[in-house]
Amino acid sequence: MKKTVFPNDFLWGGAIAANQIEGAWNEDGKTIGLSDLFIYNKDKDNTKLHASDMTSQQVEFAKNDKHGYYPKRHGIDFYHTYKSDLKYLKEMGFKTLRISINWARIYPTIDTTKPNELGLKFYDDLINEIIKNGMEPIITILHYEIPLYITEQLGGWENKKTIALYEVFAKTILDRYHDRVRYWIPINQINLVHIEPFISIGTCIDKTDNYELSKFQGVHNQMVASALVKKYAKQQKFNIKIGSMLADLTAYPENAHPDNILLALKHNRLNYFYTDVQFRGEYPGYINRYFADNDLTIEVSEQEKTLLKDNTLDFLAVSYYFSQMVSVDQSREFSTSYASSKKNPFIDATPWGWAIDSKGLYNCLSCYWDRYQKPILIAENGLGMHDKLINETVNDDYRITYLKAHLIAINECLKDGVDVFGFCAWGPIDLVSASTQEMEKRYGFVFVDINNTGEGSKKRYRKQSFHWYKKVIATNGKSLGE
Numbered sequence: 001m002k003k004t005v006f007p008n009d010f011l012w013g014g015a016i017a018a019n020q021i022e023g024a025w026n027e028d029g030k031t032i033g034l035s036d037l038f039i040y041n042k043d044k045d046n047t048k049l050h051a052s053d054m055t056s057q058q059v060e061f062a063k064n065d066k067h068g069y070y071p072k073r074h075g076i077d078f079y080h081t082y083k084s085d086l087k088y089l090k091e092m093g094f095k096t097l098r099i100s101i102n103w104a105r106i107y108p109t110i111d112t113t114k115p116n117e118l119g120l121k122f123y124d125d126l127i128n129e130i131i132k133n134g135m136e137p138i139i140t141i142l143h144y145e146i147p148l149y150i151t152e153q154l155g156g157w158e159n160k161k162t163i164a165l166y167e168v169f170a171k172t173i174l175d176r177y178h179d180r181v182r183y184w185i186p187i188n189q190i191n192l193v194h195i196e197p198f199i200s201i202g203t204c205i206d207k208t209d210n211y212e213l214s215k216f217q218g219v220h221n222q223m224v225a226s227a228l229v230k231k232y233a234k235q236q237k238f239n240i241k242i243g244s245m246l247a248d249l250t251a252y253p254e255n256a257h258p259d260n261i262l263l264a265l266k267h268n269r270l271n272y273f274y275t276d277v278q279f280r281g282e283y284p285g286y287i288n289r290y291f292a293d294n295d296l297t298i299e300v301s302e303q304e305k306t307l308l309k310d311n312t313l314d315f316l317a318v319s320y321y322f323s324q325m326v327s328v329d330q331s332r333e334f335s336t337s338y339a340s341s342k343k344n345p346f347i348d349a350t351p352w353g354w355a356i357d358s359k360g361l362y363n364c365l366s367c368y369w370d371r372y373q374k375p376i377l378i379a380e381n382g383l384g385m386h387d388k389l390i391n392e393t394v395n396d397d398y399r400i401t402y403l404k405a406h407l408i409a410i411n412e413c414l415k416d417g418v419d420v421f422g423f424c425a426w427g428p429i430d431l432v433s434a435s436t437q438e439m440e441k442r443y444g445f446v447f448v449d450i451n452n453t454g455e456g457s458k459k460r461y462r463k464q465s466f467h468w469y470k471k472v473i474a475t476n477g478k479s480l481g482e
């Protein structure tokens with residue numbers, strides 16, 4: 001019997017993103033966003049990451065294509081079904097639901113003189129409905145929902161004008177929803193810029209002379225924008241907390257060879273770079289050296305430096321799915337990509353190659369806590385799998401095993417005194433995969449009958465994990481020790 005120590009006000013719940021669930025991609029004034037440009041191609045190996053780079057020709061093609069299936073344009077039609085969908089989450093006893101706001105619903109064009117009232121109203125209703133169902137909404141301001149006009153007219157986040165547009169968007173939604181939402185995350189997984197550059201910063205690969213520089217400049221501008229959100233919240237005396245979000249990329253060294261130890265150190269520093277800036281308020285020496293060694297000159301003004309220093313963020317949001325292992329045999333010296341991650345022979349992986357490692361969660365949370373002592377929200381965790389609907393349910397004991405092990409790892413951190421204040425299971429109701437565009441890479445407690453090409457009854461079914469998670473929440477985690 002394991003003793004569980006989840007605090008009484010622990011935020012049990014789930015996380016979704018507008019672009020992967022809402023559908024209604026061109027309704028009520030919304031214009032096209034970058035995530036709407038990814039096609040599902042059934043002839044490709046969909047286990048590989050597709051959403052990484054795009055050329056302006058590919059963008060143009062997708063924008064005008066009338067034949068292909070673009071899953072994120074449809075999601076699970078949550079835009080129209082959210083009221084009945086939220087009932088399932090209520091039934092499980094969710095205390096929180098992390099959502100995102102689709103930027104192109106609020107400002108459908110580059111003209112920021114007036115927001116789209118229909119878009120604001122949708123999120124008003126959604127937030128009220130979440131609260132009505134007993135959950136606290138958490139908002140991600142930008143979760144891969146860059147409007148296409150940012151890419152086409154400004155070239156993405158590397159352009160400083162994007163900061164100003166984001167600021168208007170962020171202030172509009174902060175003004176409107178701050179009284180109902182305590183926790184805000186300005187940018188989803190800010191550190192994934194090197195893995196999913198296009199949906200992170202919106203720069204087409206053919207529109208830059210130095211892609212590496214565009215990525216670092218884009219992410220610098222996102223950190224400035226995040227500091228502006230914090231500054232505004234302080235100025236307005238909003239009673240809210242602003243978080244920095246990382247997708248955990250902590251890596252183990254392949255072995256005790258000093259070169260591998262140092263490689264892992266350098267790899268992990270790149271993971272910490274973003275939170276080092278957002279929590280400590282300045283660029284660390286190791287990254288300045290990296291920029292110098294690689295002839296990367298990022299435009300950072302004195303004013304921006306002061307802004308970052310004066311507006312550090314309040315909590316750490318972490319999404320955790322897998323651990324990584326690096327080896328000098330496979331890596332560039334300062335590794336920034338999944339490609340550098342070697343298969344760890346001690347750990348099983350999912351069909352998508354994601355290493356299943358609950359100890360890696362204990363490891364990374366402990367490292368973050370030791371480094372920052374900031375409250376931690378598990379903003380995402382879960383197991384994407386092919387599920388089989390049999391007799392109106394899915395026997396997803398593999399998902400239960402995965403989640404149980406990860407929750408026990410969190411419990412171990414809590415015992416160490418790590419301040420983890422919530423757990424958001426990713427995609428509690430099935431939704432479209434961010435990286436592969438598959439509907440059939442499922443994470444949910446609720447099965448949605450839609451396949452990869454959009455066919456299906458759209459009916460919802462409770463999986464076995466639904467009943468399991470309900471009990472975990474009802475017992476405040478105690479059932480994990482049974």
Ligand code: BG6
Nearest residue numbers: 017247319384432433434435436
């Ligand atoms: C996170 C993203 O990286 O991983 C989510 O924030 C995403 O948007 C999740 O869905 C799982 O990844 P995937 O590619 O399996 O959907």
